Amino acid sequence: MVQINENYLLLKSNYIFAEIDNRVEKYEKENPDAEIIRMGIGDVTKPLTKAVIDGFKQGVDEMGHAETFKGYGPYRGYDFLIEEIIKNDYTPLGIQLDSEEVFVSDGAKPDTGNIQEIFGMDNVVAVTDPVYPVYVESNIMAGRGGQMGEDGRYQGLVYLPCTKENDFIPELPKTPVDLIYLCYPNNPTGTVLTKEQLAKWVEYARENKSIILFDAAYEAYIQEDNIPHSIYEIEGAKEVAIEFRSFSKNAGFTGTRCAYTIVPKELMGFDTSGNSYSLNELWFRRLTTKFNGVSYPVQAAAKAIYSAEGQEEIKELVSYYMKNAAIIRESLAELGLNIYGGINSPYIWVKTPNNMDSWEFFDLLLNKAHVVGTPGVGFGPSGEGYFRITAFNTLENTKEAMDRISGLSF
Ligand code: MLT
Numbered sequence: 001m002v003q004i005n006e007n008y009l010l011l012k013s014n015y016i017f018a019e020i021d022n023r024v025e026k027y028e029k030e031n032p033d034a035e036i037i038r039m040g041i042g043d044v045t046k047p048l049t050k051a052v053i054d055g056f057k058q059g060v061d062e063m064g065h066a067e068t069f070k071g072y073g074p075y076r077g078y079d080f081l082i083e084e085i086i087k088n089d090y091t092p093l094g095i096q097l098d099s100e101e102v103f104v105s106d107g108a109k110p111d112t113g114n115i116q117e118i119f120g121m122d123n124v125v126a127v128t129d130p131v132y133p134v135y136v137e138s139n140i141m142a143g144r145g146g147q148m149g150e151d152g153r154y155q156g157l158v159y160l161p162c163t164k165e166n167d168f169i170p171e172l173p174k175t176p177v178d179l180i181y182l183c184y185p186n187n188p189t190g191t192v193l194t195k196e197q198l199a200k201w202v203e204y205a206r207e208n209k210s211i212i213l214f215d216a217a218y219e220a221y222i223q224e225d226n227i228p229h230s231i232y233e234i235e236g237a238k239e240v241a242i243e244f245r246s247f248s249k250n251a252g253f254t255g256t257r258c259a260y261t262i263v264p265k266e267l268m269g270f271d272t273s274g275n276s277y278s279l280n281e282l283w284f285r286r287l288t289t290k291f292n293g294v295s296y297p298v299q300a301a302a303k304a305i306y307s308a309e310g311q312e313e314i315k316e317l318v319s320y321y322m323k324n325a326a327i328i329r330e331s332l333a334e335l336g337l338n339i340y341g342g343i344n345s346p347y348i349w350v351k352t353p354n355n356m357d358s359w360e361f362f363d364l365l366l367n368k369a370h371v372v373g374t375p376g377v378g379f380g381p382s383g384e385g386y387f388r389i390t391a392f393n394t395l396e397n398t399k400e401a402m403d404r405i406s407g408l409s410f
Pocket residue numbers: 040041042043109132187
């Protein structure tokens with residue numbers, strides 16, 4: 001008789017965005033005339049840019065000719081893309097990377113979900129709360145999180161609350177932790193850490209021999225100075241941090257799939273006898289068994305992001321969405337709502353009015369304005385009483401959604 005991985009039974013609810021889809025689908029069936037505006041999942045709406053499409057098409061054409069056809073690609077990704085990543089995303093920040101430290105992948109979601117596989121089961125895992133659910137749920141599935149307590153927290157994980165009371169700045173853990181997931185600019189709160197604030201985490205990780213799993217998927221949205229685009233801007237971080245980046249949010253690759261992960265060669269983990277091992281080699285070992293890389297045309301499309309034309313185009317994409325973010329911020333502030341984020345991030349984190357809980361506010365917006373957002377509690381217990389709205393819809397829909405919400409009384 002086949003047995004299941006019972007850790008899956010510890011997951012207390014659906015994946016948040018699947019749950020929202022279910023509820024919205026049900027609502028649409030019951031209200032076929034409702035024109036729903038989706039500002040829930042952080043999915044982009046603008047098409048791929050011209051440079052990217054040209055790169056993509058060229059890649060596809062090459063696959064159709066014997067002289068340029070490609071079979072399996074290099075495990076870490078094609079050098080032509082890795083070189084551009086290093087030259088454009090890291091060298092200008094004063095960060096030196098070796099090409100073997102870059103791993104091209106099909107998304108920051110799979111990489112942040114899979115990375116825990118190279119770490120032992122006894123590691124203590126810390127997450128900010130609220131948090132991108134993938135970090136928590138991948139550890140629960142692996143058996144590292146234990147049962148969920150009455151307070152909505154898995155008992156084996158360490159939660160670092162980020163709320164308006166602490167300006168959304170997580171405190172260092174009170175008990176030692178081994179793996180620390182940080183996402184900045186933050187999903188879901190849209191808040192950021194300054195260099196000094198992030199440096200405290202690097203120092204903590206160095207002192208405690210911990211590893212920081214740093215999700216920088218939204219770095220392109222940083223507008224202000226002194227906000228690090230990469231954790232490696234902090235001295236010593238290459239010894240304690242893995243960084244995840246993505247082309248989804250800056251270049252519209254949510255449906256195209258391309259991202260990359262940096263695993264520095266300095267990074268070490270230990271066996272139970274205290275012998276050290278290269279995490280870069282372990283991650284490489286994992287992916288040679290489980291992954292055959294991102295398709296050639298997609299990597300060719302990603303390379304085109306780094307052309308002069310591509311760089312201009314993605315700047316425009318980011319400013320388009322940031323204009324939406326400003327509209328959302330202004331409209332909700334005029335309604336007297338307390339809002340956070342949306343300045344260095346495409347996410348606006350809203351305190352629900354009148355102590356409504358997150359799902360109540362979700363229902364209110366869906367029923368009365370036909371606008372979908374994400375209930376904050378779906379990101380963790382400290383998200384209760386908050387709500388996330390994304391700036392990734394079109395300008396027209398964003399304005400329309402804000403008009404509809406402005407017509408509500410809370
Ligand atoms: C989100 O809405 O939090 C993101 O779109 C999820 C993701 O990138 O997987």
